[in-house]
Amino acid sequence: MIKRGTISPRQVFFILIMLLTGIYILILPRHMVTMVGTDGWLVLLVGGLVSSLMLFFINRISRKFPGKTVVEFAPVVMGPFLGKILGGILVVYYTFLAAVSLRIFAEMLKSVLLSDTPRWVVVLALVALITWIVQNGLEDIARFTELLAPIILLLLIAALLGDLRYMEAIRLRPMFQTEPFSLLEGFISSLSYFGIIIVLLMLYPYVNAPKKLTITSLLALAFAVIITMGFFMGTVATFGIYETGRMAWPVIELVKMVRVGEFLERVESLFLSVWLSIAFINVSVLAFCSVSGWTQLINAENYRKLTYPIMPLPLILKSLAQRFIGCLRLIQVEFYLWFRYYANNTAFHICS
Amino acid sequence: MSAAYKKFLLLVLISIIFLSGCWDRKEINQIGFAVGLGIDKDGDDYQIITQMALPALLEGGGGGDEPPVWVVGGKGRTVFEAIRDVNTRSARRPFWGHLNVIVIGEEVAKDGLIPVIDLLSRGQELRRSNYIVVAQGKARDILQAQPKLESINAIFISQLIENRTGQSVAPAVTINDLLITLSSSGIESVLPRISALGQESFLPPKKEAGGDSQEGEEKPKEILELRGAGIFKNDKLIDWMDEETTRGHLWVREKVNGGIIVVESPSEPGTNISLEIKSNKSKITPRVENGKIAIDINISSTFNLVENTGFVSVESEATMQDLRQRASEAIRREVNKAIKKAQENKTDILGLGEHVRVQYPEMWREIQWSELFHTVEIRVNTEAVIQEAAMTLKPITPPSQRSK
Numbered sequence: 194m195i196k197r198g199t200i201s202p203r204q205v206f207f208i209l210i211m212l213l214t215g216i217y218i219l220i221l222p223r224h225m226v227t228m229v230g231t232d233g234w235l236v237l238l239v240g241g242l243v244s245s246l247m248l249f250f251i252n253r254i255s256r257k258f259p260g261k262t263v264v265e266f267a268p269v270v271m272g273p274f275l276g277k278i279l280g281g282i283l284v285v286y287y288t289f290l291a292a293v294s295l296r297i298f299a300e301m302l303k304s305v306l307l308s309d310t311p312r313w314v315v316v317l318a319l320v321a322l323i324t325w326i327v328q329n330g331l332e333d334i335a336r337f338t339e340l341l342a343p344i345i346l347l348l349l350i351a352a353l354l355g356d357l358r359y360m361e362a363i364r365l366r367p368m369f370q371t372e373p374f375s376l377l378e379g380f381i382s383s384l385s386y387f388g389i390i391i392v393l394l395m396l397y398p399y400v401n402a403p404k405k406l407t408i409t410s411l412l413a414l415a416f417a418v419i420i421t422m423g424f425f426m427g428t429v430a431t432f433g434i435y436e437t438g439r440m441a442w443p444v445i446e447l448v449k450m451v452r453v454g455e456f457l458e459r460v461e462s463l464f465l466s467v468w469l470s471i472a473f474i475n476v477s478v479l480a481f482c483s484v485s486g487w488t489q490l491i492n493a494e495n496y497r498k499l500t501y502p503i504m505p506l507p508l509i510l511k512s513l514a515q516r517f518i519g520c521l522r523l524i525q526v527e528f529y530l531w532f533r534y535y536a537n538n539t540a541f542h543i544c545s
Numbered sequence: 546m547s548a549a550y551k552k553f554l555l556l557v558l559i560s561i562i563f564l565s566g567c568w569d570r571k572e573i574n575q576i577g578f579a580v581g582l583g584i585d586k587d588g589d590d591y592q593i594i595t596q597m598a599l600p601a602l603l604e605g606g607g608g609g610d611e612p613p614v615w616v617v618g619g620k621g622r623t624v625f626e627a628i629r630d631v632n633t634r635s636a637r638r639p640f641w642g643h644l645n646v647i648v649i650g651e652e653v654a655k656d657g658l659i660p661v662i663d664l665l666s667r668g669q670e671l672r673r674s675n676y677i678v679v680a681q682g683k684a685r686d687i688l689q690a691q692p693k694l695e696s697i698n699a700i701f702i703s704q705l706i707e708n709r710t711g712q713s714v715a716p717a718v719t720i721n722d723l724l725i726t727l728s729s730s731g732i733e734s735v736l737p738r739i740s741a742l743g744q745e746s747f748l749p750p751k752k753e754a755g756g757d758s759q760e761g762e763e764k765p766k767e768i769l770e771l772r773g774a775g776i777f778k779n780d781k782l783i784d785w786m787d788e789e790t791t792r793g794h795l796w797v798r799e800k801v802n803g804g805i806i807v808v809e810s811p812s813e814p815g816t817n818i819s820l821e822i823k824s825n826k827s828k829i830t831p832r833v834e835n836g837k838i839a840i841d842i843n844i845s846s847t848f849n850l851v852e853n854t855g856f857v858s859v860e861s862e863a864t865m866q867d868l869r870q871r872a873s874e875a876i877r878r879e880v881n882k883a884i885k886k887a888q889e890n891k892t893d894i895l896g897l898g899e900h901v902r903v904q905y906p907e908m909w910r911e912i913q914w915s916e917l918f919h920t921v922e923i924r925v926n927t928e929a930v931i932q933e934a935a936m937t938l939k940p941i942t943p944p945s946q947r948s949k
Contacts, residue, residue, distance in 0.1 A: 359721065366903040432721065435728035439666075450674050450721065 199401040202409040204335035207342035208396070209410055211474045212389050213417030214349070216297055219468065221386065221421060222428035222443040229371045229379035230434050231364075233425045236376065240383030241418030245411055248390055252407045255397040263394035264489040277490070284486035287395070291479035295319060298472040301465075319476075326477045327484050331399050334477045341470050348467045349420060352460070353427045355451035360430035386421070390414060395482040577637035580614065581699025583684030584624060584661055585650035591661075593627040594618045594685045595639055596699050614697050616689055624664050645699040646706070647677045647720070648739065650684035654775060654782035658734075662727065662780075665720055673721035676706050679775040679782060681740040690741040690766040698769070702739065705771040713795055713804035713822065714788035715771045727780055731898025731914055734777040735794065738785060741766040778892040778915075786886055793883030796844050796876060797895045801825040806875050810853065811867035819852035820872055820931065831901045833908065838921050840897050844880065845928040848872055865931060872929035880925050888919040897923070 217224075225233030258266035263283060268276030299316045307315055326334060371379070393410055400406055428443045431450065437443050448464040488495070581596035596614045619630030631639060653661060665671055680687045688698060695701035706717045715737035726734040743766055774791045775782045786794065795801045801822055810816045828843040850868075887894050898918065902909040 363899060363903060364725075367906040370906050433725045433729055436721075436724055439728070446673060449672055452674060 200331060200335040200396070200399050202400060202402055202405040204339050205393070205396060205400055205406060206409045206413045207338045208335060208474070208478055209390060209393065209413035210346070210417050210420075211338055211342055211471055212392055212478060213387060213414065214420050214471065215386075215389065216294055216472050216475055217386060218421065218424055218471075219301075219442050219444045222425050222437050223440060224382065225379060225425055226429065226434050226437045228375050228382060231366065231368055231429060232371045232376065233379065233429070234365075234422045235368075236379040236383045237386075237418060237422050237425060239380055240387055241414060243384060244387035244390060245414055247388075248393070248410050248414055249407070251391065251393050252410065255394060255406075256403060259403065260398045262398055262485070262489060264486050280486070280490050283391070283394070284483065284490050287392070287479055287486055288483040290389070291476060291483045294472065294476045294479055295323065298469070298476055301472065302469060323476055323480050327480050331396070331481055331485075334474070334481060338474050338478075341474065345467050345470055346420075348464065349424075352448050352451055352464055353423050355460070356427060356431055356447055358452075359450055360427065362430065364430050364433045365426060387414065387417070392478065392482055395486060576640040577635055578643045579639040579641050580643060580645050580697055581648065581688050581702070582641075582644060582646075583648040583650065583680070583688045584627075584653050585684050586652040586656060587620065590620055590622055591624050591627045591653070592618055592620050592685070593624060593631070594688050595628075595631060596688055596697065597635065597637070597639060598643075598697060614699075618685070624661055628664075641671050644671060644675055645697075645703040647675055648684040648687050648702070649677065649679045649736070651680055651682055651782065653684075654679045654736070654777075656781070658723070658727070658777070658780040662720070662723065666724055671720070673724070674719050676703055677718055677720055677723055677736060678702065678706070678739045678771070679736040681738055681785075686741045686766065687739055687769065690769055692767060692769050701769065702771070705739075705769065706737065712788070713801045714773065714791050716774055716791065716795060716798075716800060726896075729899065731893065731900075731902045731909075732896035733892045733894045734780070735774045735786075735894050736777070736782075737771055738773045738775050739769060739771050742768045742770060744768060745770075776886070776890060776892060776894050778890065783892065784886070784890050786883070789879050790882045790886050793879035793881070794887075794894060796825060796846075796880050797827055797829070797842055797883065797897075799825055799827045801846070805851075806848070806872060808868065808871040808875055811871065812864045816854045817852075818850065818854070818868065820848035820868075821851045823847045823849055823932065829897060829900045831897070831904050833905060838901060838905075838908075838912075838917070840900070840921060840923045841926065842880065842897075842923060843926045843928070844876055845930070846872075846876060847930040847932060849932050869929045869931055872931065873927040876927040876929065877925055880927065884923050884925070888921075888923075891915065891919045893918045897921070 222233070225236065229236050254266075255263075258269070261269075264280035267280045267283075270276060271279060295316075299312070299319050302319070303310065303312060303315045390410065393406075397403060397406070424444055424447075428437050428447050431447055432440070432443065440446050445461060445465070448461045451460050487493075577597040579595045580598050581594075583594040585592040585594070594616060595618070596616050599613050599615055617631055617634050619627045619632075619634070621627035621630050628639070647665065649658065649661065665675075666673070687702070690698060692698060692701050695704065706715075716735055718734075718736050723734055723736070726732050745768055772788050772791075774786045774794070776784050776786055792801060792804065802825065804822045806820045806822060807817050808820065810818045824847045826845045830841045830843070832839055832841065883895065893914065898914040901914070
């Protein structure tokens with residue numbers, strides 16, 4: 194058994210917020226508006242509440258098997274065969290998430306900053322970067338998350354406040370007009386959005402004070418729910434539901450409008466660098482979960498060696514999502530998968 | 546790790562600092578900053594006019610009579626083709642990130658904004674917070690006018706829009722506002738009107754005596770006025786509002802922030818009192834009575850007494866009461882004008898439908914608001930509060946008028 198690094202609950206708090214606020218914040222308002230119109234905030238709130246229940250289970254089960262990740266304790270609970278299958282599903286899920294996130298990261302980097310750079314250069318450079326980061330272990334990832342996250346959070350909140358002058362409450366109404374079926378659809382989507390907290394299952398053994406984690410993770414979830422609701426309501430109050438539904442990147446449009454006083458405007462490049470940091474943290478954490486998950490699944494000695502075969506996966510995915518639109522579709526597939534694993538996981542927890 | 550390897554690594558790290566750069570950069574002397582954009586129609590084609598800032602002349606200070614902007618146009622079947630057409634005449638690629646204002650020609654507005662606005666909402670460089678105005682006449686005339694004070698005319702226009710609080714007789718509309726009113730149900734669009742004139746509009750028209758104009762060299766217009774607004778049905782300009790009607794519209798939209806209302810003095814007929822508008826609140830309450838929609842508009846506003854042209858002080862309780870009455874009457878008159886204009890044109894520029902939609906969503910799905918709006922009964926209640934007069938307590942009174 195190799196020595197595992199240790200991270201503090203505070204670092205977990207920031208990692209979770211970054212994962213939950215995540216890459217999808219940029220498109221979340223549009224996604225919600227097309228499904229549930231002005232009721233997105235409600236759907237997010239309920240999704241967050243249900244996720245907190247989920248979080249409670251994650252904490253309980255992980256506490257029962259101290260020092261073990263879900264991939265390691267699943268065979269103990271469910272028997273070797275089923276346990277391996279469940280572990281496998283989760284690991285594939287993390288890998289898939291990591292790959293898709295890396296794709297979106299690269300896509301955004303390309304379209305915003307490096308528009309004339311060939312796509313493969315961007316993707317290759319990112320894969321190399323992430324490989325290097327994963328090699329260095331979770332401790333490093335946690336440390337730079339702790340460093341960046343507070344700045345990122347402050348800037349996110351500032352972006353919202355800077356747009357207050359354009360917001361009108363009437364655009365958030367009428368409420369509660371959505372069909373029950375769409376509401377359910379939106380709810381599932383929001384559940385899958387927050388479902389990424391199952392990453393915590395992989396982080397648990399690394400935390401040096403696991404007892405504090407219940408509170409910490411719940412706080413992180415609450416914070417993330419508030420931020421996502423804030424961005425949803427801010428976007429809709431600024432643009433109205435029709436315009437929000439028409440935009441490719443509603444949150445970027447929102448940030449483009451920011452104007453503080455007569456001098457502070459055109460801050461979207463700052464915001465994009467913030468967002469790129471979020472994406473970077475997301476990809477790092479997910480890639481780490483994926484690589485260490487594979488290691489534990491096949492009982493390998495050292496996860497470092499496994500990094501090399503696993504990390505080029507996003508390159509293969511490249512052919513799956515050749516074009517950007519394809520990439521957006523993948524996100525929807527992902528939302529769906531997210532929910533599926535979520536449901537699986539809940540069932541498993543209730544069983545144990 | 547050997548020492549040589551470490552040195553090599555250090556060298557690589559240091560060189561990163563110096564070797565980095567943007568190989569797809571655009572140097573500042575290769576792009577032209579477009580500060581104003583005008584869109585006109587020529588038959589079925591679009592003509593665009595851009596104002597490009599000439600940085601060299603801007604720095605120079607007194608560069609003579611030459612304005613530091615260059616007005617250049619392009620033509621095409623779509624706005625974008627027209628914009629690209631500019632490149633055949635301009636050595637520098639126009640950069641749109643610093644655009645100040647977009648002027649829509651009257652003809653374009655009458656034919657519909659949607660073909661034009663689509664590009665403006667998609668553009669990477671263009672911002673949704675840009676102001677948009679509609680020209681009376683050609684947009685080209687507006688952008689070619691040479692007003693004083695500000696050497697760049699597009700900046701002049703955007704400052705006119707921001708200074709509108711002086712009178713509140715024109716709305717300020719950004720691309721974002723326009724896109725929202727175009728896409729929302731229950732509200733129609735309004736754009737401020739700008740016109741280029743040879744002289745102030747209140748002066749008697751100059752006699753076009755042979756002299757200047759006959760020589761064929763037309764002098765650029767010197768006065769730009771931002772007054773009134775164009776009203777739209779869907780995306781088409783159908784009518785204009787004068788200043789009072791525009792302010793009536795702004796009262797309802799809660800967008801009046803400043804301006805003067807002149808009322809006759811209650812204590813001394815024939816003299817006037819100027820009241821400065823300090824704040825404006827409006828509340829729109831739709832109700833359904835016997836299956837019919839009726840709308841209550843409550844407007845309250847506070848004023849400062851800033852000018853009394855008469856001799857008699859109005860600061861007694863009774864005259865103040867009377868003055869409040871007159872002020873609220875003045876607001877009501879303006880609002881009623883706006884309502885009348887909107888209902889005559891059957892276009893809900895006041896956004897009353899939005900309130901019906903929010904309050905009665907089930908009913909909203911069944912009615913056709915655009916068919917119904919002009920028949921709806923609208924009741925206006927106004928209320929005015931007058932704060933005590935600014936720095937002086939009493940008006941100027943000549944000795945002969947003073948009561949001993």
